[in-house]
Amino acid sequence: MRYHIPRPSRFFFPVFIRYRWTRKTLFFVPTLDLRDTECVGGHWRLVELKMGKSQDVQVSFDTVREKNLMQLKKLNLSIFPVTYQDKFYTDALSSGDFTKLAYYADLCVGSIACRLEKKEGGGGVRLYIMTLGVLAPYRRMGIGSKLLRKTLEQCEQQTESPIMEVYLHVQTNNDAAIEFYKKFNFEITEEIKNYYKHLEPPDCFVLSKTLVSPSKTKVPQ
Amino acid sequence: MGTSLPPKEANLFKVIVKSYETKQYKKGLKASDNILKKFPEHGETLAMRGLTLNCMDRKAEAYELVRRGVKNDLKSHVCWHVYGLLYRSDREYREAIKCYRNALRIDPENIQILRDLSLLQAQMRDMAGFVETRRQLLTIKPSHRANWIGFAIAHHCNYDAAMAVQILEAYEGTLEDDYPPDNERYEHSEMLLYKVTLLQESGAPEKALAELNSKESKIVDKVGLKELRASLLVALNRLGEAEDVYRYLLDMNPDNYGYYEGLQKCLGLRLQGTDGYTPEQVEKLVELYTSLRAQYPKSSAAKRIPLDFLQGSQFVEAAKTYIAFFLSKGVPSLFSDILPLYDQRGKADVLEEIVLQIETSLKDTGSLPGGSYVEPPPTLMWTLFLLAQHYDRRRLYGKALEKIDEAIKHTPTAIDLYLVKGRIMKHAGDRVAAAALADEARSMDLADRFINSECVKRLLQADLVDLAEKTAVLFTKDGDQHNNLFDMQCMWYELASGDSYWRKDMLGKALKNYLAVEKHYTDMLEDQFDFHTYCLRKMTLRAYIRMLKFEDTLHSHRFFCRAAAAAIRCYLKRHDTPPKSSEGEEEIAVAGLPPNERKRLRQKMRKAEAKAKKAAEEKAKEDEALALSNAKSNKKGSQVTKQVDDDPDGEKLLQVSDPLEQAIKYCKLLQENSSGALETHLLAFDIYFRKKKILLAFQAVKKQLKLDASNPNVHRNLISFFNMVDNLPAAETPGEKLVRQVIAVERDALSILGNQPLLEVNRAFLEANKDSLLHRAAAAEVLALLSPESKEEAVKIIEDSVNPPVAEGGAIAAGVGEWVLKDCVAVHKILLTVMKDENAASRWRVRMADLFPYSTYFVGPKSSAVVEAASQVPSSVSK
């Protein structure tokens, strides 16, 4: 049996043991956790969670390089209705750590691709999320969140030429994505008509999040 | 040495010897110059000078000098020894042995020469001589451990294990009680284990066991010790004790199948014959494995083995648990793990049902049948993956593709899916699509050597040789690219590219590849030379004996047989079609294909090869630059950095005066080492038939009849042989007459002919095998041969064949026809080249296109020869 002890989070300290072969995930939760209504004071309680829910999946990350670029292409082809041109991939390759692949059970299932931009009118840098996507069967498992959170954390850490803003375009009917970004305190700042040439509806929102002072940004768990 | 010289020159002579040993050849030459100035005919100096030159790649001079040396001083053991060394360096071991023997006649106790001689004898398997030499060495120097061991080994090799034991015992008698010292414990332990195996081999398991027990404390390899003990106990029928040992071993490694087998043996649960286990045995086995599984819950072997013997509902239950478990775990190799079960009646159907149930359950509820947890998403993907391979095995290619496409849609980043899809395509007959898919897989992980190799193999199968080569060298060392594949003895590559050139009718290149494989085997034979000394020194005696046995059967290895057979076919073809004026390669490659495919293939080849060509040009430039810089860096040219291949297309290999003579050379190797293979004798027949060696050809036919009298090829050979004999001109010489008499007598004795006319024999053969396509084709061929005017009837025999559905319960899905693509292609070629009936051939093609819709050869409607999707053209190789 292999154990994976995650770093304790800020709110409570679950210790989970992932029994790899059966994929049963056993959580040991301190019963002092205030959110637990069935509090049995002073003892650890064993909770069995169903797979497929947020905290329990193990995801690892890799940067995009020449040798695995095709994985990103395959993901995009399957997730997005737009076909990306070579420019997209050269940007992705040159963005360094800001473009990432997410691996689940040794399979590449999601990615985030970003581009750093100088803000117009001088002053500061902003991050444009070109794509963020997870293969359909692997959604609602927290993988998208992990990718975005990791990127936001990275923005925080960038102290030299700090990143003031993160923004992206999203098709106006993409409720899932809008919901998703709202959870991370992104706000709709603009609607652009006829942004997409070949999609229906052709309009998009600009979603944006200001990183006021990088050190004070709160990242939701 | 150098005794006949005055002191100053004698010293110089020592310098020569020293310089030779330390590889300071220049110095040695200078010294020899100085001696020869005064004594120009001094034999030993001449010989040593020759030996030195030999190391400087001046062979011709070397031989001349050494021979002169020997002639001038026949009584010098030095000269003879040097002569022997010279031959040895050229791997002329027989000559070398002669020289050493001459040297020993003069100086019988020369240890160095004796030792060298013993090595050669071991290499040449002159075992009697080996024993004798080893005996002399031991007599001269009994204080040397290696001499005792060597003597024992020699006896063992000479089939006298008992004697070898005695020698080892005598040797042990010379040792102190507290032997061995700490730094020799391993060597001593190996010697002891070797002795035990010797005892075992000489039919004294009791003694072996006693020896093992008494020396236990001195044996370092504890696992080896236990294994040996267990097998000895079994041999002595002390099963209870053996069981204990096997259980102990299982405790250490519960995934070793050998231990389970041993344990079963101890419990009387051994598989008898081919009938499988008796019901009582199965009952006991179930009990045994239930407890073993409880004991070793993590062992896969304990879970897997029962699937082999369980039947009926017990099998269903066990297989369900097993498959669900590994699907959930996400093990891509699950299919190859359960593949052997398909050969057991009925199990394929059960497996299909189980996996389909899992699929439905996952799709409906998200969990496994009866499971209470939602499975992670990959489980469904792996289930589809397994199903695809399952349908592929059952020859339901359409369904297989459906499942694999669904899996790809689910997780398009899983590389294994593309590899399997490629494999399915290949089985279905579309090699181009298979190559494209393998290339797609490769593009998804450019750092994976395995996928790269798989891709190369597929490209070769699709006859895109240049592209394949370019892909292959992505993983070889830079600079010396193609040679590197040869140096690495990359035989699968050479065989596959040979096959590809063969299909393209580029015989020279094909032959070159096949002979490269043959060369590797010769090299392997040579490579054992160093181990004769090394193993004795390191005392790895058991491994040494294993290696000797391996080398003895080396040429029966699969790869060698394939290469030799293919090389023979190249020579045969060369004999049948002597070179004409050179035609465009492309024309040859596309010949024999239907016209529309011809065009397509041409386009494809142009596209792919134009790219490759450009790259090749670049590479040539690079190579040139490299060679130039190399040449600069060692101007003296004392070292040959890179051998230039003066026959890149193998044309010289092919331009032999008598190709059949060459073929015989390889055929003899096959006859010596693979006499049990039908193909050996089929080839022998093909050669001797063409050579008009009547007796040898007949011998081949007889061997074939013995191995498989009902084989269609054997039938064809049998009849065409006697047809040839019947049509020979009357015998003239007494020799010829004798041969005819022998054949006539033999013919009467052949029951398969039953004194019937050949046409009648053929008719009976057809009647007896009328349901088999290949037999019908053979009968048709023979009919056309015997009576050319019946060609129409012959064609009809072929065309009237029906494809019978396979029986239920087998690995192949019920209802699928028995015919396989390969055979149907062969039949098409017979119609085209033997019957020369284009109409029949094209009727056959249409019929087969229907049967094999993915086949490019028959231009099936679903093959890439018709459906030309952009993604199916292999993408370019990018680094």
Ligand SMILES: CC(C)(COP(=O)(O)OP(=O)(O)OC[C@H]1O[C@@H](n2cnc3c(N)ncnc32)[C@H](O)[C@@H]1OP(=O)(O)O)[C@@H](O)C(=O)NCCC(=O)NCCS
């Ligand atoms: C948007 C996307 C990346 C989210 O990935 P994900 O791995 O499923 O996201 P998470 O599991 O981390 O979801 C985090 C939270 O976002 C919200 N969310 C995500 N998908 C949602 C949906 N379909 N409906 C409502 N809320 C949703 C939920 O609040 C969710 O938390 P919960 O599961 O605990 O309720 C994924 O849906 C996707 O790939 N969509 C297609 C591509 C795309 O549209 N990308 C955005 C444009 S760049």
